[in-house]
Amino acid sequence: MMKKPQITIKDIARGLNISPSTVSRALKNHPDISQATKDAVNKYAKDFNYKPNSLALSLRMSKNNTIGVIVPEIIHYFFSSILSGIEQIANAEGFNVILCQSDENYEKEVSNTKALISTRVSGVLASLAKYTTNYDHFHDIIDSDIPLVFFDRICIGINTDRVVVDDYAGAFAAVEYLIQTGCKRIAFYSSPIHLEISKNRKNGYMDALRKYGIKVDDTLIKVCDTREEAIIITPEILDMPNRPDGFFATNDHCAAGILYATKLAKLRVPQDVAIMGFSDGELAKACDPMLSTVEQHGYEMGKYAAKLLIDKINGVTQGQFTNKIVKTNLIIRGTTR
C-alpha cells in the first residue's frame, strides 16, 4: 500500500523537463502549446493521477468555488429538502456546499457568517434563526463583496435576492378551503410573530376570514409551532364554550399534535374538527387520517435559490435584486372534509 503524495504541476514539469507554466497551459489546452507537449503532459498527469489543488487555485483566483449555506436546523424536513435542492444544482455547476447550522441561535448564526467570510466563500445562502433581530453580520457579508441570497426566513431590512414560499396565498387558500368545507370557527397556530413568514400567513388567514365575513377572534390565535406545545394547549381550546371546528397550523408537526389531542378528546376528524397543516413533510402521510396540508416545494426552492446565487456569482445578473415567490399548493387528504 504505497502512499502517493499527490503530484503537483511542478512535479510534472520536472518529470518532463519543461516549465510549470507550460504544464499549466498544456493542461488547459492553451493554443500556444504544441500538440506533442500537450499529449506528453496529459499522459504524465493521468499516469501519476494528477489532481489540481483547488486551494492554490482559489487563492490565485481569489475565488473559492464554494457556497455557504446557513440554515436553522437541518433535521427539519423542509430545510433538508431545500438543502438537497441547493446541493443538487451547486454540484452540477461545480460548486461545493459548506453547511452551517445556526440551531436557531443568534450567536451561532453570527459565528457562522464569520467563518464563511474567512473561508472566502463565493456566495452565501441563508435562512434566519428564529429570534435573530440584528442583521449586522449579514451586512458584513455584503460589505465583503460576497453575494447573498435569503430563502424562506428572509430579512426585510437588507437589500438582496430572496426566495420565499408564497405564505400569504398558501395560508389564504388553506383557510378558504376550511371555510368552504363548512368550518365556522378556525383557530390559527403561528410561529413567533416577528418572522415574516408568520406575518404573511397570519394575513392570509385573516383575509380569508374577512372575505367570508367571519370575524377574527384573537383568542383563537396562538403562538405554537411544535407538536409538544400543541398537545399541551389544544385541550384547553377544545374545552372552550364554543370550540373551534377547524385548525390551521403553521407546520405539520404542530398539526399532528392537534390531531393527537383532538382524537384524545374523542372528537372526530374531520367531521367535528378539521385540521390543516403546512409543509407536507414526511409525517403527513403517516397520520391517521392523513394530514391535509400546504405543500411547500422545498426542493425546488433550494434549486432556485442556488441558481440565483450562482448567477450572481458569475456576474450574469448585475445590480438587480430578484424576489422569487414559490407557489404552494393545497394537498387535501383526510383531516379536512
Place this chain on the structure above:
Amino acid sequence: MMKKPQITIKDIARGLNISPSTVSRALKNHPDISQATKDAVNKYAKDFNYKPNSLALSLRMSKNNTIGVIVPEIIHYFFSSILSGIEQIANAEGFNVILCQSDENYEKEVSNTKALISTRVSGVLASLAKYTTNYDHFHDIIDSDIPLVFFDRICIGINTDRVVVDDYAGAFAAVEYLIQTGCKRIAFYSSPIHLEISKNRKNGYMDALRKYGIKVDDTLIKVCDTREEAIIITPEILDMPNRPDGFFATNDHCAAGILYATKLAKLRVPQDVAIMGFSDGELAKACDPMLSTVEQHGYEMGKYAAKLLIDKINGVTQGQFTNKIVKTNLIIRGTTR
C-alpha cells in the same frame, strides 16, 4: 455603502510601516514581538476588520480545516440527524463541513470523492450508496493520505474506522420483544441484502427466532424499504393462509406502510398484528397507534464519527482502527402489545 475589499496582512504592514512577518507574529502573540507593536497591530486589525484568509493559510499549511461528508440522501431523518451531529462537533473543533449527496447513485459517489480530494479536505466521513459495490474511489481517498471514517453503511473491504449502529442487537431485541409479547409468525422487510446493515439485521431477526424455537420461513422475508412498496406487498402477505401476526420493518417509513395496509385490511394493531419499525424518525409519533421502533441515536452517531475523524486528522490516534458500535434501544409505543 462602501466596499471594504478585505484587508490583508500586507495592508496592515504597509499601514504601520512594518514588515508582514512582524504583523503575522504580532497577531499570533509571538514572544519576539514587543508589546507596543502587538498593540498597534491588533488595534489596526480590529479597526479595519481584518479576517485571515483561510485559503492562503490552508495552502501554506497544506491542510484545509474542512471535512467532507458523503451521505446517500439528506432528506432522510436518520441521515440528517447524523449530519447535524457531525456539523455540531466539527464546528466546535473549528472545521467546516462540506456536504455531498450521492443520491444513492454510484457515479455521483465517485465524482463526490474526486471533488473532495481535489479540495484537499482534511478528512472524509462517508456512508455508502445503496448499490455501490466497487470501492476504488475510497481507496483513492486513503492513498491521498486523507483520513476516512465510514458510518452506518460501512464498507467491509476497506481498513478504516467505522461507526455503526448495533443492527444485530437492535433487530434481535425487536424481534425478541415481538415474540415475548405473543407473536408466532413474524415477517421481516429488509433493505437490499448486500448491505451490511441488512445482513446484520437479518441475522438478528433469525437468531431471535431460533432462540425461541421458531422456524425461519423464507416466504416471510421480503426486500422492501419504502412506504409505497410496503403498501403494495403487504396485502398479499396478509392474505396468506396463515398470515403473520407480527412485522419487523427495516425502517419507519416501511413500518408506516405496513400499518396503513393492515388497518385497511380491517385488522387491529396491535391485537391482530404487531408492527415494529427501525429508526425512530419524525413520523413514528405521528402514526396511530404510535409506532414501536428501534431508536438509532443518529445525532450521537454523527458526533462520534466526527470526533473519531478529527482525532485522526490531528494525529491523536495513530495506526489503530476503531470500530465503534452505537447501541440502539427499543422504544415501545402503540403498534406492539
Place this chain on the structure above:
DNA sequence: TTTTTCAACGCAATCGTTTGCGGAAAAATA
C-alpha cells in the same frame, strides 16, 4: 572601552497555480 548577549524586527523562500511578457528557434516570406 571592548566584547557578549538579547530583544525586536526584516528578508526571502515557500505552499501550487496562473499569466503577462519576452525570447529563441523554426517556418514563411521577400
Place this chain on the structure above:
DNA sequence: TATTTTTCCGCAAACGATTGCGTTGAAAAA
C-alpha cells in the same frame, strides 16, 4: 540569403500567509 512572421516555451511576479535565519541596535557583562 536576409528579413519577417509564427510557433512554442520559459521567466518571474502574484495570490496571502508563515517561518528559519540573519541583522540591527542597545543593554549587560567583562
